[in-house]
Amino acid sequence: MTGEKEKLGLIGFGAFGRLTARHLSPWFDILAHDPAATPGFGGGEGVATLTDLATAAACPTVVLAVPVEALEATLIAIRPHLAPAALVIDVGSVKVKPAQAMDALLPHGVRIVGTHPLFGPQSGKDGIAGLRIAVCEVRGGKDARRVAAFCRRALGLKVFSVSPEDHDREAATVQGLTHLIARVLMAMEPLPTRMTTASFDRLMQAVDMVRHDSPAVFRAIERDNPFAAEVRERFFALADQARGTAGEG
Template sequence: MSCHLTFSSIGLLGFGAFGRLVAAHLAPHLPCLVHDPALVPGTALPQGATATSLSEAAGCDLVILAMAVADMAAACRAIAPHLRPATVVADVGSVKLGPAAIMRAHLPAHVGLVGTHPLFGPQSARDGIAGRKIAICPIRGKAHLPVAAFLRARLGLRVIITTPEAHDREAATVQGLTHLIAQALHRMAPLPSRMTTTSFDLLIQAADMVRHDPPGVLAAIESANPFAAPVRAEFQALIAGLDRAYAAPD
């Protein structure tokens, strides 16, 4: 598995917002066979991919799971009988400990496992993905090596090799706080747009970038990441302390 630096075809399970982004960037390089319960097999997809059956998608030598964490165990059980030896299975979720455990538990020992988290989305990838970051977690075997090589060489991504736990600890702050603040700001709408400062404009730009993320992404970031709740608690305690100090200045 570690001797081939690329793959011959990609099976993509799930065609939501992120599945479409994956297809758009991988189909120019390799045949991309997509399975999603909402798609009729044989349909040509706008991103240059083709809709196919579950078993055909699972028969590719790189299989990508692009669904909500809550649906991942069922998907793993469904594809397991169709996976060939030396296949590499990778997920693309915003949390890594949970999917790693699910893939280990439900996928056969003869396939390699890799956790990936592209640190960009449909909004931030608008002007292309070259130079963008992706976190890669080795889960089983050396499957991360050809995946990382492919992502670097073909897509120009900046690959960060890490562990599921280290990933989730950082993501709890990076994404957990950003989405929390963004969701709170959206609920305060309409926000001022005329008398603004540069720093407020940047804050709103950050919030707008993640406001259209689907509920599954928010669930992964805030609920499935075991380190997100403590980070939110620390942020809340700091805000409350600052508020008390501002309300009663010396």
């Protein structure tokens, strides 16, 4: 049916895997594997064919849309099935640990690029053009540049080429703060929805965008980013200061 397009193996067909398949399916014949999904033609939502792990892992390009905490086990599982010069790309919210794991566990010859799409099923639900993605070189700059060019031209994304370290330092603030604040505000719910201000509305829009993120995304941001603890401590130290001065003017 779609035999003219190059095959792309997609490991993980959760909410983000499905978003990935939807946007890559115009360019690739997507063979998706998810341990929770049954292989067959019915489950791919018209944008992918569900298949077994070995078939998906044998494609020339393999995208790993699995939780960061499941990455190592996934790398070990796909390793025997990878083509000698396969291009493996992850999409995790942190980059230092996944880059190290991919480099340590994947055979020499396999090409590796780290990416972090700075959007999710919620913020990307009305289209992803104009949204942001970070692209990290892991093994050689040439593949990273090709992936970056594809993201820019084919997907219309704003691409940031950064090292895994620079990515994690910046993401620790951006995602760490958003998730911390969302976590506290969600715990305060129900919150007013009627007599609100424009700034409060913005705050709640921010919460709504991460409210359905999986617990694994929260864990990746809070535990697997080496700079997360530092940002968190700074936030709480400043909150304590604000606690001390609020009410005193």
